[in-house]
Amino acid sequence: LLIFSGQSNRPLARAIAEALGLPLGKSTTTKFANDNLFVRFEESLREGDVFIVQSLTPPVQDHLMELLMLIDAAKGASAARVTAVIPYFSYARSDKKDAPRISIAARLVADLLQTAGADRVLTMTLHSPQVHGFFKIPVDHLSAEPVIANYFATRVEHLEEAVVVAPDAGDLKRASALARRLALPLAFIEKTRLSDTEVEARSLVGDVRGKVALIIDDEISTAGSLVKAVDTLLEAGAKEVYAAVTHGVYVGPAVERIAKSPVKEVAATNTCPPKDHPKLRTLDVAPLF
Ligand code: R5P
Secondary structure (H helix, E strand, O other): OEEEEOOOOHHHHHHHHHHOOOOEOOEEEEEOOOOOEEEEEOOOOOOOEEEEEOOOOOOHHHHHHHHHHHHHHHHHOOOOEEEEEEOOOHHHHOOOOOOOOOOOHHHHHHHHHHHHOOOEEEEEOOOOHHHHHHOOOOEEEEOOHHHHHHHHHHHOOOHHHEEEEEOOHHHHHHHHHHHHHHOOOEEEEEEEEOOOOOEEEEEEEOOOOOOEEEEEEEEEOOOHHHHHHHHHHHHOOOOEEEEEEEEEOOOOOHHHHHHHOOOOEEEEEEOOOOOOOOOEEEEOOOOOO
16 A cells, blocks of 8 residues: 655645554655646656545645546556545535536546546545535545544533534535534525625524534634634624634635634634634544544
8 A cells, every 4th residue: 555645735634644553655746847747756766556635625726636647647557446535625616507507526526536547536525515525536535524523522512502514505414414413403504606706694593602612614714714614693783703624625714714603713723724723723634544
């Protein structure tokens, strides 16, 4: 078994290798003057069971291309099997044709991974679980739920007074599973997306008055959804608000928005490289991978 890493999240790849008691394989990625990428494995892969760890974090296109080239190079170097380990699969957000003349990019990327030579995919918390079905090769779809449940259970005092909150309809199943696991009630915010970075909270279903609200979401990108949900919950009488997500992508204004928000703390797993701020916590999912 051989583990390699692209450039997007080497600390996670190292932690996964360490959890398995294996060294991280050596590879090189550079860019030519004309912006073309160049990748090369620095050791033999012949007949190896090769795992390539690459999160699709920004710059997504560079990281995706690097992953495709690493898969292609591994196949060309006679690896017996190549597994693309994609802890954060960003294109899962482009999962439907919800406007005319657009690309369902999640399916396109699934096809590209197969074309490059991937035999399997290992990923975590796809934006919508149906994206699993876009792949014609086997996919192992991990969930961060046990790690998130443990975070809330150990971090939140008086957990019995808490309520789990789905910040939009897409999160209802995830939130309901977490609520069941923690034996807590569930609330739900009806969210409308106004733009890539702005959302509107239209209504809140469920009783949050006097309770600690625990938001669960698949990812934080610009943190627009999160800060709106926090404000809605506090306006509705919640005592305090915690949030935990699988993918802390934290792009653009995200960290600043969280810093200014009355949210007590925000936790994200290390599928994306952690950002540094006293309100942010990192949950390790390397052992799950
Ligand atoms: C949206 O449907 C997802 O579940 C997340 O809520 C969303 O991706 C977060 O994006 P942002 O942080 O930019 O609001």
